[in-house]
Structure formats: C-alpha cells, structure tokens
Amino acid sequence: MDHPEYLDPPHYDGSRLFFWVSKASGVPIDLVNFVIGQLFALLFAAIYRTAFHPSKASATKRHCAALVGGVTLLYFCFGRHAYLVMFLTGVSYFITVFFPAKYVPQIILPLSLVYMGCVHIRRQLMSQTGFSLDVSAPVMVAVQKVTSIAFAWKDGSEKDQDKLTPLQKLQAVRKIPSMLEYFSYILHFQACMTGPTVLYKDYIDYIYGTNYRKHIKSEDILEDSPCSAIPVQDPSPTKAVITKVVVSLIHALIFICICPMFSVGRFKDEEFFVSTTFYQRMFYIIIVTTLARSKYYHAWLLADAICNASGLGFNGWDENGNTKWDLISNVKILDIEFATSFRDTLSSWNIGTMRWLRYVGYERATFNPTVATYILSAVWHGFYPGYYLTFVFGALLTGVGRTLRRHVRPHFQSTSSSRKIYDVLTFLGSRVALAYVTMPFVLLEFWPSVRVYSSLYWYLHVLTILALVAVPKIFPAHREKMSTKSKGVQESN
Structure with a gap:
C-alpha cells in the first residue's frame, strides 16, 4: 500500500475504507476514522433511543445493542488492537467474580494501571513514527470504568456502611453484574472511545429507564408502561445534541485549519528563539496552548452529544424549566x-x-x-x-x-x-x-x-x-x- 506515511501511519491497524477522504482532505486516516466513527455513533444513538427505548426493548436487548455498537466502533478505528480493551475488560471481570470483594479493587487498580502503562509506552514508541491516534485513549477510559466498578462492588459488600462517603453509598453495587452487564458498561458505544466516564449505577439506571425517576413527579409516571419509571413524554435532547455537535465541529475545523498555522514544533527550532522577543514567545505560547484545547473540546463535546442523543446524560431541569443534559459532560x-x-x-x-x-x-x-x-x-x-x-x-x-x-x-x-x-x-x-x-x-x-x-x-x-x-x-x-x-x-x- 503506497500511501504517504503522514496520511497512513504504518502502525495504524484501523479500517482504510475511507482513505479517499484522507487523500482529499489531507487529514490522516486515523483521525478521519475517529470522526466518521463518532458521527456514525451519533446516528446510531438516535436510532437506539427510539428503537431500543426501555418501553420497547428489554434491558438485555439494550445491553446487547450498546455492546455490539461499541465493539464495532473500536474495531473500525483500531482493528485487532481493539482486543487490548476487551482483554482488560475480561480479566477485570474474572477478578471481580472469583476474588473476595474487599480484595477486588486492590488487585484491579494496580493491575490495570500497569497494563495501561504498557499501552502508554507502546504509544510513545509508535509516536516517533508520526503515529497520532491509537487505542490508548479507549484503554484509559476502560481503566476508569473497571476500577470504579471494583470499588463500587467493594463498597456494596461493606458491612459498616457508615464508613462510606455519600458518593460511595450512592454508587455502591450490591450484586455482581452479569457478564453482559459488565461488558456493556465498559464497552458501550456512546463512550468507549474518549469517554465521558459514567459510573456503573448511573449506567444501569439509564439501561432500565429509571434515570428519569429522580427528576419527575409521581403523577407524571405512566402506570401501565412495561417500565413504570418512564415518564409520559421523555425530555428531548435535540437542542442539547445540535448545540454540542455544532460547537464540536467548529473546534474540529479550528484544529484542522488553524492549529497547523501555529505549530508546536516551532518550540524545537532554535530560529524561533533567535527571531522572537520575550513577549512574542509568551504570546505564541498562549495561542498554541489555546488552539491545542480545540481537539479535546471537539472529542469531548461530540462524545457528550452521542450520549445525549441516546438518552444518556439527562440531569433534570433548571430553575427556568429548561432540560439539563450535563450529568456526564466532560468539559x-x-x-x-x-x-x-x-x-x-x-x-x-x-x-x-x-x-x-x-x-x-x-x-x-x-x-x-x-x-x-x-x-x-x-x-x-x-x-x-x-x-x-x-x-x-x-x-x-x-x-x-x-x-x-x-x-x-x-x-x-x-x-x-x-x-x-x-x-x-x-x-x-x-x-x-x-x-x-x-x-x-x-x-x-x-x-x-x-x-x-x-x-x-x-x-x-x-x-x-x-x-x-x-x-x-x-x-x-x-x-x-x-x-x-x-x-x-x-x-x-
């Protein structure tokens, strides 16, 4: 395959289906796949919210759909390297099931950090060849989830609940998740790439449709619904989703079109220090670091929009009666x-x-x-x-x-x-x-x-x-x- 190394990093194992987009735009295939994958996830989120609504689909079907979507997305973006995320998930579940609850976080936390450290080292070695996007980000998200559920399981098994903080009591898990629940939580398509990280209890509330119960009055409950916690009319995420997608795409354009004009590579060029004054250097640093945040804003807002489009992230209403979709917002x-x-x-x-x-x-x-x-x-x-x-x-x-x-x-x-x-x-x-x-x-x-x-x-x-x-x-x-x-x-x- 005779492609420029910049557009087609040699160690990237994701799909080349959309390489024609890379050639036309000049954007590396790994970043193209990330954006396309997230946009498809956004479309699937809208389908998921209606076709797999808790009033229409069982929790098992919702788990399966979210899991299949996540695995597909990871494989599309990272190929066989997606197994690094799945392997960590499988090992963590084995430890959760077969070890005493009080020892589970003591094993999973250091083990997952060491595992993630190896992935980070691999990324640093690969980055010397211009490798940009790799599976380390999904592994980092998975580490947050496997460790948080490990501590939640330990908290749920704690005999003296007074020892727990209010957050620990709220998130305590008192029953070992099934394999489907566990894998769905770690790998669900809404947040397997860059987060945001949702704690296990909040995710399960979402799967069963009980996430609205905290924010609605009893007279608004549909009594004969298959899921009695579903309100008569779900709050619409459309406004929040459109806003976040638009702002996300704006920051994507900033990252693609403007960031290259202020390259961080200039800091490695001696000519930069010779030709600039103290104040010019400081001003350039402000510009570079401000623009660098655009890639994080793009990734996090798009992921947040995907969550909201699927119904995940509802956080009640403000004092003016407007819906809030910021329960798991990252930024x-x-x-x-x-x-x-x-x-x-x-x-x-x-x-x-x-x-x-x-x-x-x-x-x-x-x-x-x-x-x-x-x-x-x-x-x-x-x-x-x-x-x-x-x-x-x-x-x-x-x-x-x-x-x-x-x-x-x-x-x-x-x-x-x-x-x-x-x-x-x-x-x-x-x-x-x-x-x-x-x-x-x-x-x-x-x-x-x-x-x-x-x-x-x-x-x-x-x-x-x-x-x-x-x-x-x-x-x-x-x-x-x-x-x-x-x-x-x-x-x-």
Missing part, C-alpha cells in the same frame, strides 16, 4: 476560557476524570489525598515528561491560588469596583498561567520544554515561589472556612 468551555482562577479552570476540564479521581483516589487515599490524587492522575495520563512538568508546576500554582485567595482577595471585596478589578486581574493572570503551565503538556518532551522555559527566564516559576513565601507576610491573614476535602480533587488533574 465546560466558557468556564475554562473565562475562569478567574487556576482552580476554576481545572474544575471545568475533563470533569469525568475529576469525578473518577475523587471516587477511586482522593476519598480512599491512605496518605496525603491531594498528593496521592496527583500521582494517580499523572500515571493515568502516561509517561511523557511534559505531563510531569505540567503536573508538578500545576501543584505549585494550586498552592499560590489558595494563598492569593486567602490573603489578597479579601482586600478587594469592599466595593464593586475593586471586585471587578480583582476579577479582571485574576482572569488575565489565569490565562497567562494556564498557557505557561500547559506548554509542556502540549510539547510533551522534556528538553524542548526546558528550553522554552529558559528562554522565558523561568519567570512564572520564580514568581510562584516568591508569592508562596512573600504574600502571607505582606498581606494580613484572612480566615475563611474552607473545606479541604471538597476542594482537593478539583486541584488534582
């Missing part, structure tokens, strides 16, 4: 781009992973919960050095954010004008800090990242350390009641 774009603190940025980014980190990491840590959660998050992401440069400095920025909020913010709360000034300053500071800290995450490599930071004189690292030391001494302490337990996980990814 809040406006909250990220207009955040006034690093903490607020993190709380709106990769929300499903935040929920998972809290559920399996922060609430169960046997040592410093924040540190333990940062470690879990870092290992889950992989082993590119750039990730760790971002996570380590991100921890420092988190500390600075707490310090500024405690010692500086109260001095700007006396008037509305001073509050606005503080918000503007923190907004601008957050934009600069977000770009600075995520640059290694985008660049991935260690020495090129160090070279960029050196060209900027490590200025934000220096200012961060100075702020941690000097701000408490310059500004008087201001006591505020703070819930460390509730905040820590938001600062861990």
Whole structure:
C-alpha cells in the first residue's frame, strides 16, 4: 500500500475504507476514522433511543445493542488492537467474580494501571513514527470504568456502611453484574472511545429507564408502561445534541485549519528563539496552548452529544424549566476560557476524570489525598515528561491560588469596583498561567520544554515561589472556612 506515511501511519491497524477522504482532505486516516466513527455513533444513538427505548426493548436487548455498537466502533478505528480493551475488560471481570470483594479493587487498580502503562509506552514508541491516534485513549477510559466498578462492588459488600462517603453509598453495587452487564458498561458505544466516564449505577439506571425517576413527579409516571419509571413524554435532547455537535465541529475545523498555522514544533527550532522577543514567545505560547484545547473540546463535546442523543446524560431541569443534559459532560468551555482562577479552570476540564479521581483516589487515599490524587492522575495520563512538568508546576500554582485567595482577595471585596478589578486581574493572570503551565503538556518532551522555559527566564516559576513565601507576610491573614476535602480533587488533574 503506497500511501504517504503522514496520511497512513504504518502502525495504524484501523479500517482504510475511507482513505479517499484522507487523500482529499489531507487529514490522516486515523483521525478521519475517529470522526466518521463518532458521527456514525451519533446516528446510531438516535436510532437506539427510539428503537431500543426501555418501553420497547428489554434491558438485555439494550445491553446487547450498546455492546455490539461499541465493539464495532473500536474495531473500525483500531482493528485487532481493539482486543487490548476487551482483554482488560475480561480479566477485570474474572477478578471481580472469583476474588473476595474487599480484595477486588486492590488487585484491579494496580493491575490495570500497569497494563495501561504498557499501552502508554507502546504509544510513545509508535509516536516517533508520526503515529497520532491509537487505542490508548479507549484503554484509559476502560481503566476508569473497571476500577470504579471494583470499588463500587467493594463498597456494596461493606458491612459498616457508615464508613462510606455519600458518593460511595450512592454508587455502591450490591450484586455482581452479569457478564453482559459488565461488558456493556465498559464497552458501550456512546463512550468507549474518549469517554465521558459514567459510573456503573448511573449506567444501569439509564439501561432500565429509571434515570428519569429522580427528576419527575409521581403523577407524571405512566402506570401501565412495561417500565413504570418512564415518564409520559421523555425530555428531548435535540437542542442539547445540535448545540454540542455544532460547537464540536467548529473546534474540529479550528484544529484542522488553524492549529497547523501555529505549530508546536516551532518550540524545537532554535530560529524561533533567535527571531522572537520575550513577549512574542509568551504570546505564541498562549495561542498554541489555546488552539491545542480545540481537539479535546471537539472529542469531548461530540462524545457528550452521542450520549445525549441516546438518552444518556439527562440531569433534570433548571430553575427556568429548561432540560439539563450535563450529568456526564466532560468539559465546560466558557468556564475554562473565562475562569478567574487556576482552580476554576481545572474544575471545568475533563470533569469525568475529576469525578473518577475523587471516587477511586482522593476519598480512599491512605496518605496525603491531594498528593496521592496527583500521582494517580499523572500515571493515568502516561509517561511523557511534559505531563510531569505540567503536573508538578500545576501543584505549585494550586498552592499560590489558595494563598492569593486567602490573603489578597479579601482586600478587594469592599466595593464593586475593586471586585471587578480583582476579577479582571485574576482572569488575565489565569490565562497567562494556564498557557505557561500547559506548554509542556502540549510539547510533551522534556528538553524542548526546558528550553522554552529558559528562554522565558523561568519567570512564572520564580514568581510562584516568591508569592508562596512573600504574600502571607505582606498581606494580613484572612480566615475563611474552607473545606479541604471538597476542594482537593478539583486541584488534582
């Protein structure tokens, strides 16, 4: 097969059925397959919501349809490498069934992390040949699910339920899932590619149609329905789906058409440092990192739209009576781009992973919960050095954010004008800090990242350390009641 390596990565094992689209668009076949696969999943989601509605189809049929759709999608995008996801699922189910419940998470968590680590290492080796999209993303999603259900099964078997947190009690599983239920949960087509991760109890509520019961009044229940929890008229996801698809496609176009104009590869070119000033470099970093987020926005919004189109993700109504379809949403774009603190940025980014980190990491840590959660998050992401440069400095920025909020913010709360000034300053500071800290995450490599930071004189690292030391001494302490337990996980990814 004589295709350009850029369009047809040599180690990619997915379908070449739509390679003509790659040739026409100049987009690699792996990315073309991802988009086409997700668009077909969106179409199937609409069919699934009507043809396999809980009032028409049994739970078994709904499980089978979701599972077959997921396996087909994985095989289309990754070929035989899709078995890496299925193998992890099978091994985890075997452990869940044949080992005592209290030991299941102790076995599955480290085992799945090691397994995922091997997949990450493989990806890093393949990426040297220009390999872009591989099965590591579905494996990462599967790891979140097999570990969360492992802990949910342990919680459900816990004799002293008072030891559990409210979230653990809510998600506790008291009966081992059948093989069909387990595989359907891990591999269902709505979220097997990039998430969002839905916890097992929420997924089962969706399969049986009981996810609406939490949000409707008893007089709205159709008593003679095969499933008594189905409301007379299901809330329509159409508006939410259209909105998310449109915004997702806009970000896809940004990624395809604009991102190449601001290549991260320039950071590896010595000419870049010779021909630019300090402020030009910082501005370029802001542009590159902002544009780099577009691929995540595209993938997460499209996956969220697929879930919503199939009826998954309903979260009740707001105070104005509008439906909310954000139960498992992974991202809040406006909250990220207009955040006034690093903490607020993190709380709106990769929300499903935040929920998972809290559920399996922060609430169960046997040592410093924040540190333990940062470690879990870092290992889950992989082993590119750039990730760790971002996570380590991100921890420092988190500390600075707490310090500024405690010692500086109260001095700007006396008037509305001073509050606005503080918000503007923190907004601008957050934009600069977000770009600075995520640059290694985008660049991935260690020495090129160090070279960029050196060209900027490590200025934000220096200012961060100075702020941690000097701000408490310059500004008087201001006591505020703070819930460390509730905040820590938001600062861990």
